[in-house]
Amino acid sequence: MRRRTRLASLGAAVGDLAASVRRARDARAEVVRIYHASGHGRTLDPASKEAKAALEAAMRLIDGVADLRKLHENGADGR
Amino acid sequence: MNAVIRAAATVSSQATFENGTAPYSRPEAMTSALTPADARARLREVAPQVREALVLTRRGRVLVGPRALAPAAKDLLRATRAPAVEAVTGGGVVFAARSQRHAAVVVARRGALPGPVLFGLRRVLQGLEAARE
Numbered sequence: 199m200r201r202r203t204r205l206a207s208l209g210a211a212v213g214d215l216a217a218s219v220r221r222a223r224d225a226r227a228e229v230v231r232i233y234h235a236s237g238h239g240r241t242l243d244p245a246s247k248e249a250k251a252a253l254e255a256a257m258r259l260i261d262g263v264a265d266l267r268k269l270h271e272n273g274a275d276g277r
Numbered sequence: 278m279n280a281v282i283r284a285a286a287t288v289s290s291q292a293t294f295e296n297g298t299a300p301y302s303r304p305e306a307m308t309s310a311l312t313p314a315d316a317r318a319r320l321r322e323v324a325p326q327v328r329e330a331l332v333l334t335r336r337g338r339v340l341v342g343p344r345a346l347a348p349a350a351k352d353l354l355r356a357t358r359a360p361a362v363e364a365v366t367g368g369g370v371v372f373a374a375r376s377q378r379h380a381a382v383v384v385a386r387r388g389a390l391p392g393p394v395l396f397g398l399r400r401v402l403q404g405l406e407a408a409r410e
Binding site: 225226227228230231233234237239248252253254255256257260261262263264265266 | 329
């Protein structure tokens with residue numbers, strides 16, 4: 199087995215770091231996928247009208263659930 | 278000889294069994310029909326990340342679930358014509374699916390696997406449709 203040079207080790211470390219940054223960025227990415235009746239899905243173009251409308255509604259739902267939970271925790275559940 | 282050694286029924290359940298079980302059998306197979314409340318309960322258990330679930334009519338009227346979320350749920354269903362949609366945002370993920378007469382929306386934390394949630398949505402919608410037949 200060939201021993202890694204210092205430069206190769208540094209290259210590998212930079213590669214790992216870049217992959218971590220990429221994964222973290224992907225985890226924050228906003229994505230809309232639609233699924234057909236067959237179960238096949240496709241990702242919508244994030245700039246499309248359809249994706250923007252779906253994301254906007256999804257954010258309102260997530261915020262709404264958070265608000266309801268807060269109300270519930272405060273004992274003022276308005277459901 | 279057989280008549281002598283044949284065990285006599287000693288408990289009522291044994292006697293009932295010997296009289297036949299036909300009256301206790303359904304003429305047709307059981308269906309997986311669900312009420313909207315059952316459907317919501319099932320959806321809330323489909324993944325640990327699920328925070329809320331709503332069951333609506335196809336037109337967006339909330340059958341069960343927090344009514345405060347109805348306008349946003351309706352807008353999500355209107356955003357696309359696809360049978361199912363998954364919207365991933367920084368704060369969480371929302372799944373929605375529709376059938377002929379119903380729709381369902383699941384709000385979850387990030388990390389919910391789309392496969393099981395979408396499968397659960399499809400099964401629940403099938404159950405709701407079966408209940409209407």
